Amino acid sequence: MRAHLPLLVDAILSSSIERIDFRKHPQLGPDLGLVLGRALIFPECRLTDLFLFNTSLGDVGASYLANALKSNATMTKLNLCDNGITALGAKHLSEMLLQNKTLKVLEYALFPFACVSSTA
Numbered sequence: 001m002r003a004h005l006p007l008l009v010d011a012i013l014s015s016s017i018e019r020i021d022f023r024k025h026p027q028l029g030p031d032l033g034l035v036l037g038r039a040l041i042f043p044e045c046r047l048t049d050l051f052l053f054n055t056s057l058g059d060v061g062a063s064y065l066a067n068a069l070k071s072n073a074t075m076t077k078l079n080l081c082d083n084g085i086t087a088l089g090a091k092h093l094s095e096m097l098l099q100n101k102t103l104k105v106l107e108y109a110l111f112p113f114a115c116v117s118s119t120a
Contacts, residue, residue, distance in 0.1 A: 033061025037068035062089035066096035
């Protein structure tokens with residue numbers, strides 16, 4: 001599945017996909033954040049919901065997503081629970097929230113036993 005990630009950008013931009021659910025695919029890792037980030041920066045991207053629970057994004061993947069979401073105008077819900085995101089990744093996400101005006105729900109966990117939901 002990881003080899004097909006680059007094709008995901010084209011698929012997202014050439015369709016009206018609004019929701020992606022990659023629940024429990026830990027093999028994807030930070031590359032998933034990079035690839036989705038590449039799609040999220042384009043105005044053609046129609047994604048509104050990303051459910052990335054347990055995809056092993058880590059701080060690097062969270063950073064890729066946070067950078068892309070700073071200027072994204074469609075994303076409203078993002079689930080990053082159980083991704084090994086530490087305070088460093090949370091810092092990137094909080095900086096993104098200062099600029100992003102459309103994200104309403106961000107779910108993430110700093111600790112493996114807790115999922116925090118923040119509504120803007």
